[in-house]
Amino acid sequence: MTQDSRLSRMLHMLIHIDLHDGRATSETIAQMLGTNPVVVRRMMAGLREQGYVEAVRGPHGGWKLARDLADITVLDVHNALGSPSLFAVGLAVDHPDCPVERSVNATLGEIFDDAETRVTSRYGNITLADLIPDIKR
Amino acid sequence: MTQDSRLSRMLHMLIHIDLHDGRATSETIAQMLGTNPVVVRRMMAGLREQGYVEAVRGPHGGWKLARDLADITVLDVHNALGSPSLFAVGLAVDHPDCPVERSVNATLGEIFDDAETRVTSRYGNITLADLIPDIKR
DNA sequence: GAGAATGTAACCCATACTGTTATGATTTTT
DNA sequence: AAAAATCATAACAGTATGGGTTACATTCTC
Numbered sequence: 001m002t003q004d005s006r007l008s009r010m011l012h013m014l015i016h017i018d019l020h021d022g023r024a025t026s027e028t029i030a031q032m033l034g035t036n037p038v039v040v041r042r043m044m045a046g047l048r049e050q051g052y053v054e055a056v057r058g059p060h061g062g063w064k065l066a067r068d069l070a071d072i073t074v075l076d077v078h079n080a081l082g083s084p085s086l087f088a089v090g091l092a093v094d095h096p097d098c099p100v101e102r103s104v105n106a107t108l109g110e111i112f113d114d115a116e117t118r119v120t121s122r123y124g125n126i127t128l129a130d131l132i133p134d135i136k137r
Numbered sequence: 138m139t140q141d142s143r144l145s146r147m148l149h150m151l152i153h154i155d156l157h158d159g160r161a162t163s164e165t166i167a168q169m170l171g172t173n174p175v176v177v178r179r180m181m182a183g184l185r186e187q188g189y190v191e192a193v194r195g196p197h198g199g200w201k202l203a204r205d206l207a208d209i210t211v212l213d214v215h216n217a218l219g220s221p222s223l224f225a226v227g228l229a230v231d232h233p234d235c236p237v238e239r240s241v242n243a244t245l246g247e248i249f250d251d252a253e254t255r256v257t258s259r260y261g262n263i264t265l266a267d268l269i270p271d272i273k274r
Numbered sequence: 275g276a277g278a279a280t281g282t283a284a285c286c287c288a289t290a291c292t293g294t295t296a297t298g299a300t301t302t303t304t
Numbered sequence: 305a306a307a308a309a310t311c312a313t314a315a316c317a318g319t320a321t322g323g324g325t326t327a328c329a330t331t332c333t334c
Contacts, residue, residue: 002290002291002292002319002320002321003222003224003225003226003227003291004225004226004227004290004291005226005227005228005229005291005292006291007226007245008226008227008228008229008238008241008242008245009229009231011241011245012229012231012235012237012238012241015237015240015241016237019237025309025310025311026310026311027310032232032235033229033231033232034231034232035231035292035293036292036293036294037310037311038293038294038295038312038313039291039292039293039294041311041312041313042292042312042313044311045312045313055310055311055312056301056310056311057299057300057301057302057309057310057311057312058300058301058302058303058308058309058310058311059301059302059303059308059309059310060301060302060303060309060310061300061301061302061309061310061311062310062311063311074245084225084226084290085140085225086224086225086226086252087140087223087224087225088140088141088221088222088223088224088225088321089140089141089142089144089145089221089223090140090141090142090145091142091145092142092145092146092149092170094146094149094170094171094172095169095170095171098149098169099270100149100152100153100156100268100269100270101145101149102270103152103268103269103270104145104148104149104152104268105145107211107263107267107268108144108145108148108211111256111259111260112256114255115223115252115255115256118251118252118255119248119249119252122248123248126244130244131237131240131241131244132237132240133236133237133239133240139288139289139290139321139322139323140322141321141322142322142323143322143323162278162279162280163279163280164279172323172324173323173324173325174279174280175281175282175324175325175326176322176323176324176325178280178281178282179281179282179323181280182281182282192279192280192281193279193280193332194278194279194280194281194330194331194332194333195277195278195279195280195331195332195333195334196277196278196279196332196333196334197278197279197332197333198278198279198280198331198332198333199279199280200280221321225290
Protein backbone atom coordinates (compact mmCIF):
# COMPACT_ATOMS: atom_id res chain seq x y z
CA MET A 1 0.00 0.00 0.00
CA THR A 2 0.94 3.59 -0.13
CA GLN A 3 2.42 4.41 3.22
CA ASP A 4 0.21 6.03 5.80
CA SER A 5 1.50 9.57 6.31
CA ARG A 6 -1.23 10.79 8.59
CA LEU A 7 0.87 10.97 11.73
CA SER A 8 3.58 13.02 10.05
CA ARG A 9 0.96 15.28 8.49
CA MET A 10 -1.05 15.72 11.67
CA LEU A 11 1.99 16.76 13.67
CA HIS A 12 2.91 19.17 10.92
CA MET A 13 -0.62 20.56 10.97
CA LEU A 14 -0.94 21.01 14.70
CA ILE A 15 2.33 22.87 14.94
CA HIS A 16 1.28 25.15 12.13
CA ILE A 17 -1.98 25.90 13.93
CA ASP A 18 0.01 26.81 17.01
CA LEU A 19 2.37 29.06 15.05
CA HIS A 20 -0.69 30.58 13.38
CA ASP A 21 -1.96 32.11 16.63
CA GLY A 22 -3.57 28.86 17.65
CA ARG A 23 -6.28 29.02 14.98
CA ALA A 24 -6.59 28.07 11.35
CA THR A 25 -9.30 26.93 8.97
CA SER A 26 -9.28 23.60 7.18
CA GLU A 27 -8.75 25.53 3.97
CA THR A 28 -5.63 27.25 5.30
CA ILE A 29 -4.20 24.05 6.71
CA ALA A 30 -4.95 22.20 3.51
CA GLN A 31 -2.89 24.74 1.59
CA MET A 32 -0.02 24.29 4.03
CA LEU A 33 -0.12 20.56 3.43
CA GLY A 34 -0.88 20.66 -0.25
CA THR A 35 -4.13 18.76 0.10
CA ASN A 36 -7.88 19.14 0.31
CA PRO A 37 -9.81 20.63 3.28
CA VAL A 38 -11.87 17.47 3.52
CA VAL A 39 -8.72 15.47 4.13
CA VAL A 40 -7.85 17.84 6.95
CA ARG A 41 -11.26 17.51 8.59
CA ARG A 42 -11.18 13.76 8.27
CA MET A 43 -7.81 13.54 9.99
CA MET A 44 -8.81 16.04 12.65
CA ALA A 45 -12.01 14.24 13.61
CA GLY A 46 -10.26 11.94 16.07
CA LEU A 47 -8.38 14.75 17.73
CA ARG A 48 -11.58 16.71 18.12
CA GLU A 49 -13.33 13.74 19.71
CA GLN A 50 -10.42 13.30 22.11
CA GLY A 51 -10.50 16.96 23.10
CA TYR A 52 -7.11 18.02 21.74
CA VAL A 53 -8.62 20.55 19.33
CA GLU A 54 -11.94 22.32 18.94
CA ALA A 55 -13.77 23.05 15.71
CA VAL A 56 -15.52 26.40 15.47
CA ARG A 57 -18.16 26.68 12.80
CA GLY A 58 -19.22 29.73 10.85
CA PRO A 59 -17.37 32.84 9.78
CA HIS A 60 -14.05 33.35 11.54
CA GLY A 61 -14.23 29.77 12.67
CA GLY A 62 -11.73 27.02 12.07
CA TRP A 63 -9.62 24.83 14.28
CA LYS A 64 -8.39 25.87 17.70
CA LEU A 65 -5.91 24.05 19.90
CA ALA A 66 -7.59 22.98 23.12
CA ARG A 67 -4.28 22.24 24.86
CA ASP A 68 -0.79 23.56 24.85
CA LEU A 69 1.53 21.71 22.47
CA ALA A 70 3.65 20.76 25.47
CA ASP A 71 0.66 18.81 26.78
CA ILE A 72 0.13 16.68 23.68
CA THR A 73 2.46 13.80 22.92
CA VAL A 74 3.10 12.13 19.61
CA LEU A 75 1.49 9.06 21.13
CA ASP A 76 -1.68 11.05 21.84
CA VAL A 77 -1.88 11.97 18.18
CA HIS A 78 -1.13 8.41 17.09
CA ASN A 79 -3.94 7.13 19.30
CA ALA A 80 -6.34 9.84 18.16
CA LEU A 81 -5.75 8.64 14.62
CA GLY A 82 -7.02 5.24 15.68
CA SER A 83 -3.68 3.66 16.62
CA PRO A 84 -3.06 2.45 13.08
CA SER A 85 -0.73 -0.47 12.62
CA LEU A 86 2.92 0.54 12.36
CA PHE A 87 3.83 -2.46 10.28
CA ALA A 88 3.38 -3.39 6.68
CA VAL A 89 4.45 -6.90 7.57
CA GLY A 90 2.39 -9.39 9.47
CA LEU A 91 2.14 -13.01 10.45
CA ALA A 92 0.54 -15.62 8.24
CA VAL A 93 -2.22 -17.53 9.96
CA ASP A 94 -2.91 -20.14 7.36
CA HIS A 95 -2.62 -23.15 9.64
CA PRO A 96 -2.82 -22.11 13.27
CA ASP A 97 -2.31 -25.69 14.41
CA CYS A 98 0.91 -26.23 12.48
CA PRO A 99 3.84 -26.30 14.92
CA VAL A 100 6.16 -24.83 12.30
CA GLU A 101 3.88 -21.88 11.69
CA ARG A 102 3.51 -21.40 15.41
CA SER A 103 7.24 -21.44 16.00
CA VAL A 104 7.96 -19.00 13.16
CA ASN A 105 5.19 -16.67 14.26
CA ALA A 106 6.19 -16.77 17.90
CA THR A 107 9.67 -15.59 16.98
CA LEU A 108 8.64 -12.97 14.46
CA GLY A 109 5.77 -11.82 16.65
CA GLU A 110 8.13 -11.18 19.51
CA ILE A 111 10.36 -9.07 17.29
CA PHE A 112 7.43 -7.06 15.97
CA ASP A 113 5.92 -6.56 19.41
CA ASP A 114 9.24 -5.39 20.75
CA ALA A 115 9.65 -2.90 17.91
CA GLU A 116 6.12 -1.64 18.33
CA THR A 117 6.55 -1.19 22.04
CA ARG A 118 9.77 0.68 21.49
CA VAL A 119 8.27 3.02 18.92
CA THR A 120 5.14 3.81 20.91
CA SER A 121 7.23 4.30 24.01
CA ARG A 122 9.29 6.91 22.21
CA TYR A 123 6.11 8.48 20.86
CA GLY A 124 4.97 8.89 24.44
CA ASN A 125 8.09 10.77 25.44
CA ILE A 126 7.89 13.44 22.74
CA THR A 127 5.52 16.36 22.99
CA LEU A 128 4.52 18.51 20.06
CA ALA A 129 6.40 21.41 21.61
CA ASP A 130 9.58 19.36 21.18
CA LEU A 131 8.98 19.33 17.46
CA ILE A 132 8.77 23.08 16.87
CA PRO A 133 11.81 24.01 14.77
CA ASP A 134 14.38 26.02 16.72
CA ILE A 135 14.21 28.89 14.25
CA LYS A 136 10.67 29.79 15.23
CA ARG A 137 10.82 28.84 18.86
CA MET B 138 -3.70 -2.78 2.55
CA THR B 139 -3.56 -6.31 3.76
CA GLN B 140 -0.34 -6.94 5.63
CA ASP B 141 2.53 -8.53 3.81
CA SER B 142 2.89 -12.06 5.18
CA ARG B 143 5.55 -13.27 2.78
CA LEU B 144 8.36 -13.47 5.31
CA SER B 145 6.32 -15.52 7.75
CA ARG B 146 5.14 -17.77 4.94
CA MET B 147 8.59 -18.19 3.40
CA LEU B 148 10.15 -19.24 6.69
CA HIS B 149 7.30 -21.66 7.22
CA MET B 150 7.84 -23.03 3.72
CA LEU B 151 11.58 -23.48 3.92
CA ILE B 152 11.38 -25.34 7.20
CA HIS B 153 8.75 -27.64 5.76
CA ILE B 154 10.99 -28.37 2.78
CA ASP B 155 13.76 -29.28 5.18
CA LEU B 156 11.50 -31.53 7.24
CA HIS B 157 10.26 -33.05 3.97
CA ASP B 158 13.64 -34.56 3.15
CA GLY B 159 14.90 -31.30 1.72
CA ARG B 160 12.64 -31.43 -1.32
CA ALA B 161 9.09 -30.50 -2.15
CA THR B 162 7.09 -29.36 -5.16
CA SER B 163 5.31 -26.04 -5.35
CA GLU B 164 2.07 -27.97 -5.29
CA THR B 165 2.95 -29.71 -2.03
CA ILE B 166 4.13 -26.51 -0.41
CA ALA B 167 1.05 -24.65 -1.60
CA GLN B 168 -1.10 -27.21 0.15
CA MET B 169 0.90 -26.77 3.35
CA LEU B 170 0.30 -23.05 3.18
CA GLY B 171 -3.23 -23.14 1.90
CA THR B 172 -2.42 -21.24 -1.24
CA ASN B 173 -1.69 -21.61 -4.93
CA PRO B 174 1.51 -23.08 -6.45
CA VAL B 175 2.04 -19.91 -8.47
CA VAL B 176 2.19 -17.90 -5.27
CA VAL B 177 4.86 -20.26 -4.00
CA ARG B 178 6.96 -19.92 -7.15
CA ARG B 179 6.62 -16.18 -7.09
CA MET B 180 7.84 -15.97 -3.52
CA MET B 181 10.64 -18.46 -4.13
CA ALA B 182 12.05 -16.65 -7.17
CA GLY B 183 14.22 -14.35 -5.10
CA LEU B 184 15.62 -17.17 -2.99
CA ARG B 185 16.46 -19.12 -6.11
CA GLU B 186 18.27 -16.14 -7.59
CA GLN B 187 20.24 -15.71 -4.39
CA GLY B 188 21.24 -19.36 -4.33
CA TYR B 189 19.42 -20.44 -1.17
CA VAL B 190 17.26 -22.95 -3.02
CA GLU B 191 17.33 -24.72 -6.34
CA ALA B 192 14.42 -25.43 -8.62
CA VAL B 193 14.42 -28.76 -10.39
CA ARG B 194 12.16 -28.99 -13.39
CA GLY B 195 10.42 -32.01 -14.75
CA PRO B 196 9.15 -35.17 -13.12
CA HIS B 197 10.40 -35.73 -9.56
CA GLY B 198 11.47 -32.13 -9.55
CA GLY B 199 10.51 -29.41 -7.13
CA TRP B 200 12.40 -27.24 -4.70
CA LYS B 201 15.60 -28.29 -3.02
CA LEU B 202 17.44 -26.48 -0.26
CA ALA B 203 20.89 -25.39 -1.45
CA ARG B 204 22.13 -24.68 2.06
CA ASP B 205 21.62 -26.01 5.52
CA LEU B 206 18.94 -24.18 7.47
CA ALA B 207 21.61 -23.22 9.98
CA ASP B 208 23.33 -21.28 7.21
CA ILE B 209 20.30 -19.15 6.26
CA THR B 210 19.23 -16.27 8.45
CA VAL B 211 15.85 -14.61 8.63
CA LEU B 212 17.58 -11.53 7.25
CA ASP B 213 18.73 -13.51 4.21
CA VAL B 214 15.13 -14.44 3.49
CA HIS B 215 13.94 -10.88 4.07
CA ASN B 216 16.51 -9.59 1.61
CA ALA B 217 15.73 -12.30 -0.92
CA LEU B 218 12.13 -11.11 -0.83
CA GLY B 219 13.36 -7.71 -1.95
CA SER B 220 13.82 -6.13 1.49
CA PRO B 221 10.22 -4.94 1.59
CA SER B 222 9.42 -2.02 3.83
CA LEU B 223 8.65 -3.03 7.39
CA PHE B 224 6.45 -0.04 8.01
CA ALA B 225 2.95 0.88 7.03
CA VAL B 226 3.66 4.40 8.22
CA GLY B 227 5.85 6.88 6.44
CA LEU B 228 6.82 10.51 6.30
CA ALA B 229 4.86 13.11 4.37
CA VAL B 230 6.96 15.02 1.89
CA ASP B 231 4.45 17.62 0.83
CA HIS B 232 6.69 20.63 1.42
CA PRO B 233 10.32 19.58 1.73
CA ASP B 234 11.37 23.15 2.38
CA CYS B 235 9.02 23.71 5.30
CA PRO B 236 11.03 23.78 8.54
CA VAL B 237 8.10 22.32 10.48
CA GLU B 238 7.82 19.36 8.14
CA ARG B 239 11.55 18.88 8.30
CA SER B 240 11.62 18.93 12.06
CA VAL B 241 8.71 16.51 12.38
CA ASN B 242 10.18 14.17 9.83
CA ALA B 243 13.65 14.25 11.32
CA THR B 244 12.25 13.10 14.64
CA LEU B 245 9.90 10.47 13.27
CA GLY B 246 12.48 9.30 10.77
CA GLU B 247 14.98 8.68 13.49
CA ILE B 248 12.46 6.59 15.40
CA PHE B 249 11.57 4.55 12.33
CA ASP B 250 15.19 4.06 11.31
CA ASP B 251 16.07 2.91 14.80
CA ALA B 252 13.20 0.41 14.83
CA GLU B 253 14.10 -0.86 11.39
CA THR B 254 17.75 -1.29 12.33
CA ARG B 255 16.76 -3.16 15.44
CA VAL B 256 14.43 -5.50 13.62
CA THR B 257 16.83 -6.30 10.81
CA SER B 258 19.61 -6.77 13.31
CA ARG B 259 17.55 -9.38 15.11
CA TYR B 260 16.66 -10.97 11.77
CA GLY B 261 20.37 -11.37 11.15
CA ASN B 262 20.93 -13.26 14.38
CA ILE B 263 18.29 -15.91 13.81
CA THR B 264 18.88 -18.84 11.49
CA LEU B 265 16.13 -20.98 10.10
CA ALA B 266 17.42 -23.88 12.16
CA ASP B 267 16.55 -21.85 15.25
CA LEU B 268 12.93 -21.83 14.14
CA ILE B 269 12.39 -25.57 13.85
CA PRO B 270 9.90 -26.55 16.56
CA ASP B 271 11.52 -28.56 19.34
CA ILE B 272 9.13 -31.44 18.83
CA LYS B 273 10.58 -32.32 15.44
CA ARG B 274 14.15 -31.34 16.07
C1' DG C 275 6.70 -38.00 -27.25
C1' DA C 276 3.98 -37.92 -22.89
C1' DG C 277 3.73 -36.15 -18.62
C1' DA C 278 5.43 -33.62 -14.64
C1' DA C 279 7.25 -29.85 -13.02
C1' DT C 280 8.97 -24.87 -12.95
C1' DG C 281 8.81 -19.82 -15.18
C1' DT C 282 6.18 -16.06 -16.01
C1' DA C 283 2.76 -12.98 -17.79
C1' DA C 284 -1.82 -11.31 -17.35
C1' DC C 285 -5.76 -10.56 -14.91
C1' DC C 286 -8.96 -9.89 -11.11
C1' DC C 287 -9.82 -9.03 -6.19
C1' DA C 288 -9.45 -6.93 -1.59
C1' DT C 289 -7.75 -3.38 1.29
C1' DA C 290 -6.52 1.19 2.89
C1' DC C 291 -4.96 5.90 2.32
C1' DT C 292 -5.80 9.82 -0.47
C1' DG C 293 -8.36 13.19 -3.23
C1' DT C 294 -12.68 15.23 -4.84
C1' DT C 295 -17.50 16.51 -5.16
C1' DA C 296 -21.82 17.17 -3.16
C1' DT C 297 -24.94 18.15 0.42
C1' DG C 298 -26.25 19.46 4.93
C1' DA C 299 -25.77 21.85 9.44
C1' DT C 300 -24.23 25.62 12.16
C1' DT C 301 -22.81 30.18 13.21
C1' DT C 302 -21.74 35.05 12.36
C1' DT C 303 -22.63 39.17 9.96
C1' DT C 304 -25.51 42.51 7.93
C1' DA D 305 -34.24 37.05 7.66
C1' DA D 306 -30.82 36.36 4.28
C1' DA D 307 -26.17 35.60 3.04
C1' DA D 308 -21.76 33.92 3.68
C1' DA D 309 -18.31 31.20 6.05
C1' DT D 310 -17.14 27.16 7.99
C1' DC D 311 -17.31 22.45 9.68
C1' DA D 312 -19.56 17.38 9.14
C1' DT D 313 -20.09 13.65 6.49
C1' DA D 314 -21.32 10.58 2.80
C1' DA D 315 -20.10 8.88 -1.56
C1' DC D 316 -17.16 7.85 -5.09
C1' DA D 317 -12.80 7.50 -7.86
C1' DG D 318 -7.68 6.86 -7.89
C1' DT D 319 -3.64 4.38 -6.54
C1' DA D 320 -0.63 0.81 -4.84
C1' DT D 321 0.38 -3.74 -3.20
C1' DG D 322 -0.21 -8.45 -1.82
C1' DG D 323 -2.66 -12.34 -2.98
C1' DG D 324 -5.20 -15.76 -5.99
C1' DT D 325 -6.12 -17.74 -10.50
C1' DT D 326 -5.67 -19.00 -15.30
C1' DA D 327 -3.00 -19.69 -19.25
C1' DC D 328 0.82 -20.89 -21.74
C1' DA D 329 5.71 -21.67 -22.46
C1' DT D 330 9.77 -24.25 -21.08
C1' DT D 331 12.48 -27.96 -19.27
C1' DC D 332 13.39 -32.48 -17.79
C1' DT D 333 12.57 -37.59 -16.94
C1' DC D 334 10.90 -41.77 -18.46
